[in-house]
Amino acid sequence: MKFRELAEYFEKLENTSSRLTMTDTLAELFKKLSHDEIGKVLYLLQGRLTPLFVRLDFGMGEKMVIKAVISALSVDRAYFMNEYKKAGDIGLALSRIKEQTPSLHEKNLSILEVYDQLYKLANSGGVGSQETKLSYIIDLVQTLDPLSCRYVVRIPTGTMRLGFSDMTILDAFSVLAVGDKSHRPVIENAYHVRPDLGFIGSTIKKSGVKGLKNVTPQVFTPIIMMRAERLSDASEILKKNPNGLIEPKYDGFRLQIHCKKNGSSKEMTVKLYSRSLDEVTYMYPDIVAGVQKEVVCQNMIFEGEAIGYDQATDSFLPFQETVTRKRKYDIESHAIEVPLKLFVFELLYVDNKSFLNTPFTERREELEKHIKITSLRNEDAILLSPEKRADSAIIIEKEFEIAVSAGLEGIMIKKQDGVYKPGAREWNWIKYKRSYSKRIDDTIDCLVMGYDYGRGKRSDFGIGAFLVGVYDEKTDSYKTIAKIGTGLTDEEWKQIKINADKLKSIKKPALYDVDKMSEPDVWSKPELVVEIRADEITRSPVHTAGLALRFPRLERFREDKRAQEATSLDELNGLFKKQGSK
Numbered sequence: 001m002k003f004r005e006l007a008e009y010f011e012k013l014e015n016t017s018s019r020l021t022m023t024d025t026l027a028e029l030f031k032k033l034s035h036d037e038i039g040k041v042l043y044l045l046q047g048r049l050t051p052l053f054v055r056l057d058f059g060m061g062e063k064m065v066i067k068a069v070i071s072a073l074s075v076d077r078a079y080f081m082n083e084y085k086k087a088g089d090i091g092l093a094l095s096r097i098k099e100q101t102p103s104l105h106e107k108n109l110s111i112l113e114v115y116d117q118l119y120k121l122a123n124s125g126g127v128g129s130q131e132t133k134l135s136y137i138i139d140l141v142q143t144l145d146p147l148s149c150r151y152v153v154r155i156p157t158g159t160m161r162l163g164f165s166d167m168t169i170l171d172a173f174s175v176l177a178v179g180d181k182s183h184r185p186v187i188e189n190a191y192h193v194r195p196d197l198g199f200i201g202s203t204i205k206k207s208g209v210k211g212l213k214n215v216t217p218q219v220f221t222p223i224i225m226m227r228a229e230r231l232s233d234a235s236e237i238l239k240k241n242p243n244g245l246i247e248p249k250y251d252g253f254r255l256q257i258h259c260k261k262n263g264s265s266k267e268m269t270v271k272l273y274s275r276s277l278d279e280v281t282y283m284y285p286d287i288v289a290g291v292q293k294e295v296v297c298q299n300m301i302f303e304g305e306a307i308g309y310d311q312a313t314d315s316f317l318p319f320q321e322t323v324t325r326k327r328k329y330d331i332e333s334h335a336i337e338v339p340l341k342l343f344v345f346e347l348l349y350v351d352n353k354s355f356l357n358t359p360f361t362e363r364r365e366e367l368e369k370h371i372k373i374t375s376l377r378n379e380d381a382i383l384l385s386p387e388k389r390a391d392s393a394i395i396i397e398k399e400f401e402i403a404v405s406a407g408l409e410g411i412m413i414k415k416q417d418g419v420y421k422p423g424a425r426e427w428n429w430i431k432y433k434r435s436y437s438k439r440i441d442d443t444i445d446c447l448v449m450g451y452d453y454g455r456g457k458r459s460d461f462g463i464g465a466f467l468v469g470v471y472d473e474k475t476d477s478y479k480t481i482a483k484i485g486t487g488l489t490d491e492e493w494k495q496i497k498i499n500a501d502k503l504k505s506i507k508k509p510a511l512y513d514v515d516k517m518s519e520p521d522v523w524s525k526p527e528l529v530v531e532i533r534a535d536e537i538t539r540s541p542v543h544t545a546g547l548a549l550r551f552p553r554l555e556r557f558r559e560d561k562r563a564q565e566a567t568s569l570d571e572l573n574g575l576f577k578k579q580g581s582k
């Protein structure tokens, strides 16, 4: 297929406000693509060249792309910047200018040719690479038609965001395979084990949905992580899980670790993934060195929680300090200032064998063959999470108190025969946390959907309130639950506006379900997640979730979560029902 035709699909997807049209448009596009094209197009649709978990940095900031565009168009910088300001988007400004000045150099390039050029651009490094990168962009802008240019420049600037979720794509795969959405569950199960849309798309294209039936984990492709249900009463926990195993709930960040020996050598390649599937290896050299030194295997996929630990005072660091390790610069010096301990609690795959369907106690037994149990005071960075049997409510309460007094969040209670279900929130794991509010058992992770301009004091910041919502898995849509106008520091207001402005959308994103009365002044595309604490959940005639938050305030930004990992509408309904019984 020619890139021009693909750009027309991009435009159609960008302009629709109906999820159904999006699904059908995607399925129609997938049908037309060849086996060689579909995988690459799936990455391009996400504004990328590789799956989410493969780091590929274009090494070009927006300024540099603008420089290349101006040079390709031979226009004045002030003129371009003015058009850019009017359009609010570099791609739109570029296509508008290009439409007025037809180029003599245009060629009707294929998708594979354009992809190839972008790939070379991203991979050029070393001396003189900035010039090479500029020349690739200049060439693409001069050779492609205006519509293609609009979307091509959005890839190195990271501003593609066509407005569908991965779930919309999975539905479209099902429509492609069988003409309706009935095969989405099978496709979704495979996606949870191998969340690489390119791989899933080309497998379906080649062998239909049956090609996905036996998908197994693959080292260096992160598995979507399992999550926990919540309860706040020891006897209820015991009822759900009479003989579970208790582990401390560390308040750090979760890592999925993939490692593999290189051929017959002793060297081991290690990659670390966050819960949102980003590859974060470069941030934690101490964990990488720990795995290389302490883990015994040919290849392995395992999980743990990394938390800052102060050897001198023998204490865990609070989340606010641990989280300073998530950084792009000064990594080495920070590793010394805030050393991490990784508490390993899960084994998913080892020496070419999947453990996803193996009971928890057997996974743990196997884990102990590969990671030795050491003491916290030891220099080792990699430790096994300790475990206690939860056979009475008294023991659960006691372990909870011990964990909280050690500065931890609470405890996790795990079912002995529970399997690891990628991507699911399951009773196999129950979290029992310090309760933040008397009535609600947990904080709520919300998606920022847009904001209102401020009046009065906050008009200086240009933001007075922001609209938040939760994800409704059943309809693949985001439903509103609150407009938050208080409870943030000045710094947080500024930060939320900066983040929301980066995601500005001129129209309501297709997956948003918002009542007219709650529509914000500025829409924000579905990406920014915040953790909200509230006093109560109430019924609401205005908010489309049917529920609203009373006295909501910002707890923290959740950069580790993707929009679809926000609290789900089902969970919110669960929390609402639970609070009634308190």
Ligand code: ATP
Pocket (backbone or CB within 6 Å): 226, 227, 228, 229, 247, 248, 249, 250, 251, 252, 253, 254, 305, 345, 385, 412, 431, 433
């Ligand atoms: P929370 O804000 O409570 O972490 P969440 O929705 O972000 O909730 P959940 O998956 O519901 O995430 O809670 C489980 C999280 O707790 C895990 O993702 C992991 O990061 C963390 N955790 C800490 N200690 C453990 C442990 N021993 N076993 C499993 N997960 C643990």
